[in-house]
Amino acid sequence: MDPIDLLGVADGFSDEERLIRDTVRDFVDAKVRPNVGRWFADGTFPRELAPELGELGLFGMHLQGYGCAGASATAYGIACMELEAVDSGLRSFVSVQGSLAMTAIHKFGSEDQKQQWLPKMATGEVIGCFGLTEPDFGSNPAGMRTTAREVNGEWILNGSKLWITNGGIADVAVVWARTEDRIRGFLVPRGTKGFTTRDIKDKLSLRASVTSELILEDCVLPADAVLPESRGVGAPLSCLNEARFGILWGAVGAARDCYATALDYAKTRVQFDRPIAGFQLTQEKLVGMVLELEKAFLAAVHIGRLKDAGKCRAEHVSFGKLNNVRAALDIARTARTILAASGITTEYSVLRHANNLESVLTYEGTSEIHTLVLGQAITGIGAYR
Template sequence: MATTPARLDPADLLAVGELLTDEERLIRDTVRKFADERIRPYVGEWFEQGVFPARELAPELGKLGVLGMHLDGYGCTGSSAVAYGVACMELEAADSGLRSFVSVQGSLAMRSIHAYGSEEQKQQWLPDLAAGRAIGCFALTEPDFGSDPANMRTRARRKGTDWVLSGSKMWITNGSISDVAVVWAQTDEGVRGFLVPKGTPGLTATDVHGKLSLRASVTSELAFDEVVLPADAVLPGVEGLRGPLSSLGEARYGILWGTVGAARDCYTTALDYAKSRIQFDRPIAGFQLTQQKLVEMMLEVEKAYLVAVRIGRLKDEGRCRPAHISFGKLNNVRAALEIARSARTILGANGITTEYPVLRHANNLESVLTYEGTAEIHTLVLGETITGEPAYR
């Protein structure tokens, strides 16, 4: 007797999820359940109000195991790159601000301490950061230097056995709520990283208001007015831009996965809406132009998902290069942003409200497009990779 073929899943037509291991699917489903229960019902209101309950959510995210989950020891779970990726995908399907919080905590602040800190620094900070008992931030970008960090003006000079830190950093996620800031500064020895605890005299944090993007996220300016730090505040394991740029590579990897989640959420929202929205006595899903939009969205979601899985496997095999990360971030963010915009047109006027997530995703993705490497910079990374010729200046 002939069997009826199983219906294809509109949310994953190529069954890309079958390329994941059982453990990776379990992590995906666990994080998705958390996001559905703890984030989705409230994030529209958080976005509208411009707030993010970080202190409330951080211990829950720690218990979930996603803070620094790709690091080993010190309370971290040591998960694979793909497992971390699928967690980022489900976090950003809820909101880019949530994924940004986890990414900054784990891939930037914690990863910098894990890779370059002393054993004492690791023991002091990593267990609390992994559990969400403490919050961290990563301070590299300055008001006048984003894509060109080599010319940063923040400087640390030696004074006896101490260091004196002066300057400012801008667009720092988690800045005002952090218990410790990983601050990168020029020194006579090159760029160095410093751990600056909350409450250190001379450190001030001012939140950025009036944002139209990443509103459910804390963004701050940090100012350092002759901040005196002890000798053991410096990260001893690295000198030069290799330190901050290597951690940024980890965060960008999370982005190329996270944007798949945002894109999928926009696509499935538009699909469900089109099937229930009646115009001219039929669902708008039955009109050719609507189907074309949905098909284009589906194609790009699946391609981005495949790109993320492939880069994740390369990373787990130790074969991932910076150009691979640039490939993923450039392609997947761009695709997600176009999907969000197209999905909004299917929802019509309803699409501009916080009742639906698509314009919130679109606004957030405008920030994701430019932070941690603009599309232009990633284009030039790939251009140099395929031609052998640098074209940054």
């Protein structure tokens, strides 16, 4: 039996899915894993990885056309799992580019907008971000205060967005704003007058990731900057659901890496003249971790297959995001106890994963919001207000 995949869940992957898994795993092991501890400690993200990630076809890989790979949802999920096995910041970079910014353009943009932006975003030549969250409106984006006024054939945007992944390095921002009658999406290229970004410093989580504030002060855009098919808050929320799907897979990768690290450490760390893996309390921790890991993995695969069959609902994604991130965070914390003092350094990944997962737990929908989504699904009664 494979001690990392005790149930052999990955045995059900197709040949193509295994190839994607192995290709992404080999890349991150060679290019990211040796350096990510330093990037995390320094609070930096190497944008120069973008073209290589694009060459692998990871940006918008689940989208059709415009240079995108057109892969299955499950294949995309597997890629997210391997990316986050190294660091949540790397998976976030890819998710925001593909599942948020590119998906918004692909779903709601004009043909000219798709042709202008998507091929260059697919290769990593152009980086995008997704400006929805505001300082006072996270879980309730419908209350956003950012406005867009149409004046003499142009759009004038005012407001700010906060906690925006990729914001400080993005070449184009998809910004959501309130017009006279509805919420709409706008493409705001870097360098547009009235548009600035400010990176958020001193983070204790997702340090190998760029997180920024977007500031719009009488930002003037041409008439064709609006995403013509974006009508109402349901448009950005549909993009968020795509990103959440990647998260529920990515959390499995982070959990797997923590468990594998703890298992390896326990088998080689000697106390009282024997490996600590031979002690009952350590085995209890390891067994508890692998149980939760495999259940999360099974949930991810099942939800992926539902999505490929066109049967996946938003509630399924909420189930996976809520369960898998919660399980991954518990696994990371337990793994840290096995590594003891060694677990607090960047030499090992477990506390870095735990810190990152604290952010993953609350972004793209907090655990409370996903709980209420599922509560409504099982009772038929909404409890948001």
